[in-house]
Amino acid sequence: MLPTGHLMEARRMLSGYAVPLTPDGKSSLTPPPPWHYSGDCIAVEYWADPAAVAALLPIGLTPDEESEGRTFFWFLDWQFTGSNDEHTDPARYQYREAFILVEARLEGRPVNFCPFIFVDNDAAIARGWIQGYPKKLGSIYQTRSFSAPSAAACPLEPGSRFGASVSSHGERLATARIELREKVTDPAKVFNRPTTIRRYFPSLSGSQQGKPAVDELTLSLMDNLTFSDFWTGSAELSIPYVEGEDMDALAPREVGRGFRFGMSYSVSDLPVLKNYLA
């Protein structure tokens, strides 16, 4: 039986930005911000049913009538790092992501909102929920562009064809193809809306079960957002019905342009736009 004093001395501060909290903080699912990201992206512009888009918006966002249901489906190969060279541990921190951004208005200003998002990594799920991205686990792939030439290289040039897909629990949720046509000189003409997300944490205790403990509309603030090698071309996209999901409510009625580009940014803060519990 160890004396109390010895054990009380052992009780140092627990640390870690996310759970689990430990004395050395090494088990924490994700390090604290700033979070840095560089990646390759495939994005498909399309139009969904405007009523379905509207039906997904939380209070405080209104439908963007001019958009007529315009939506983007994104696929990303992401490299993450924090402050400790996390990018050199790709088994733990490299990941893939797929999400939808619908167009909306926040007090009249044009914004995007993210109603669906999938990643294949637990640290990414944690960072997502902390911000307001409703991340679920999925399996995501996109064709890559390699420098050594062959029929498999898929170089960044007109005619190159890329595919991308996201699946979850063994069901294909979305499949896309794009064919490059030309470079885009001003990516800001394509992507220029800030992204809003809903930070939400449920309750389970007694009478609180019906109300979340956290419910905020937040701004996905991207420091130093940079695009590179920005190409556009034609696209195809399908979002089939899957039992156990309802993302097919945003199935494409019409598909527009495809885009393939590099993107990077950092995350250091999360402005709260609305607190639904206040």
Next chain:
Amino acid sequence: MLPTGHLMEARRMLSGYAVPLTPDGKSSLTPPPPWHYSGDCIAVEYWADPAAVAALLPIGLTPDEESEGRTFFWFLDWQFTGSNDEHTDPARYQYREAFILVEARLEGRPVNFCPFIFVDNDAAIARGWIQGYPKKLGSIYQTRSFSAPSAAACPLEPGSRFGASVSSHGERLATARIELREKVTDPAKVFNRPTTIRRYFPSLSGSQQGKPAVDELTLSLMDNLTFSDFWTGSAELSIPYVEGEDMDALAPREVGRGFRFGMSYSVSDLPVLKNYLA
């Protein structure tokens, strides 16, 4: 351009217990409680460094000096269902889990605390964080017992040998073996401590980054906790050092008995024992 009225009518209530919230609620990561579980379990009793156990306890829990670092490492094959026959969609809801329970005291009463836990399913991660289980993604396996006889059947009888393991990001975090010796007539003599957990949700916004938005000590309340086919025997356990984790702080100094049994319970509520933000 659709008239505003049409779009405003489309804005029905969003529903879902967990994110993402949608009109039909079908994309929600997990259905609301009650949550029902039946499974097969392998548990290894062992003694860790009491100072390491003490160092993992949150405020409000004190070391259990009589335990001298007694700890249990659990491996579980779980079947989950809610209110809609979720158990008939095993690709989505069946999962495996591994965790550690350390012994502690809450205002003098004997309890367990869960500092580390891994699952291989996103709905399970969500239910975990909502309660206070600090779930991370892992790969878990345990030997099963099958009814059709062969050298591979591993029947529930003396001499049968079971293995179990948990890995994360390609690193083996724990490996166990047990060999059955005899049935246990009173499981309550083995497992009789309620489990406390820390429900914790980080913040990211400005000055709040250092403080979580939710931080509570909760009780993992198990309705109708039932054990079946409760066997005990000898055990082996290893918890190696892994870069990027610190669960090896609870590596075994001495290993005790192994247990293999069925277990079931339901979850309908989550008593809050302490609110660290109050």
Next chain:
Amino acid sequence: MLPTGHLMEARRMLSGYAVPLTPDGKSSLTPPPPWHYSGDCIAVEYWADPAAVAALLPIGLTPDEESEGRTFFWFLDWQFTGSNDEHTDPARYQYREAFILVEARLEGRPVNFCPFIFVDNDAAIARGWIQGYPKKLGSIYQTRSFSAPSAAACPLEPGSRFGASVSSHGERLATARIELREKVTDPAKVFNRPTTIRRYFPSLSGSQQGKPAVDELTLSLMDNLTFSDFWTGSAELSIPYVEGEDMDALAPREVGRGFRFGMSYSVSDLPVLKNYLA
């Protein structure tokens, strides 16, 4: 520069039943036979297009006209062991399987043939190709039956509902549901056909590319085949079209009975019925 003699002494016999071969034989993908299996099975009886069944049969098998396209879709949770307690290393050797067996005739005798099969484990792929099961990698799940009671236990009794699914590369290939009704006293009335398979290993060298190096019709010989807890009931099955696959050629026209049972057998030999290269 080490002397030749020292290095020549180091060159011991390489060992291992399957690749890779090493001095100690420990990296071999699978140990040599005998191979022992115990598992839980869900099987769905159905009728496919008899012409599609016939089109899948290799030379030497003829359509079984009386079967009228009768086919079984199987889902199995398998525990494997060899001669070294492999069953205690479930991360390496436990696996899941899904396959189709079509009915055919071999020189007038009723047999089954396996045209499609998926597993989630590399040792199982190896043992499959060695025998003649055309295994590909997939993700397979089936509802389990647990002993500790709850809404999630799915006991072996009338009314219990089981689900099963197989997916590959993120595409759902088949989904099944069964509902138990009654026990079956004589499983041999259900499963009484030996299974034939095609052992096939391609060539790549020069003029041989069009011809395999190994091409045999073999018998999947099962020693001590045993059934346990054999239940039957109603069933549902879907085999959708998936790009990159053509198993949907055997999509059900009509679904019959479902079965849920334990099964075990061992493999020690592989009779060759026909050598297509002879």
Next chain:
Amino acid sequence: MLPTGHLMEARRMLSGYAVPLTPDGKSSLTPPPPWHYSGDCIAVEYWADPAAVAALLPIGLTPDEESEGRTFFWFLDWQFTGSNDEHTDPARYQYREAFILVEARLEGRPVNFCPFIFVDNDAAIARGWIQGYPKKLGSIYQTRSFSAPSAAACPLEPGSRFGASVSSHGERLATARIELREKVTDPAKVFNRPTTIRRYFPSLSGSQQGKPAVDELTLSLMDNLTFSDFWTGSAELSIPYVEGEDMDALAPREVGRGFRFGMSYSVSDLPVLKNYLA
């Protein structure tokens, strides 16, 4: 009961380069050659125990005494395509690979031999066994270099640090880090040995169990082998002991240079150097 004639007409030729063979050949695990590959590679030069290297060589290869156990550990992110734009289906065909190449002599000429190799894709396993690469299933990651700048971009410039790892069945088999220092003008000075491999297919039938059905020393012939962006720098590598594997026999005694580069080639043929069954 369908008339025999109808069913016999349905029996078209089965097609497919690898199993399973079907009328339309769409389920075949891999299309036939030519096979095209472009990818990113990290390779670490090191010295293993020359006796351990020698012990892994098949008959016909002799130790390269001048090499003194020199070995390369490779990590590759591969894009594969055949003749049908397979690269646009990355979920099915994109994959990752890790392998070891040891130096040896074939009738006095310097060659490499591949004793260990892991991939995360079934089509890649099939192409591997068909050639002679003893592929097993694993989980492989390497740090990537992205064009959009951030702390996570890992650009191809001096000081950039890359990590790579391979795991199998939840056990870490090898971990590497490299730090770039300078470009290499002539990659052929680094990689100039042809690779030999052992094409091996076991038998299971009766008396043949001890002898494989196929056993050849083959040449991994690479058409149009091209390197790009060839960098070198310092390196670290560990290959720990793992139960169930014996690759740690080639654990590094000394680590040399690290390399990071693009590579591409095609496969259309497989010269047979020795037939061990002849």
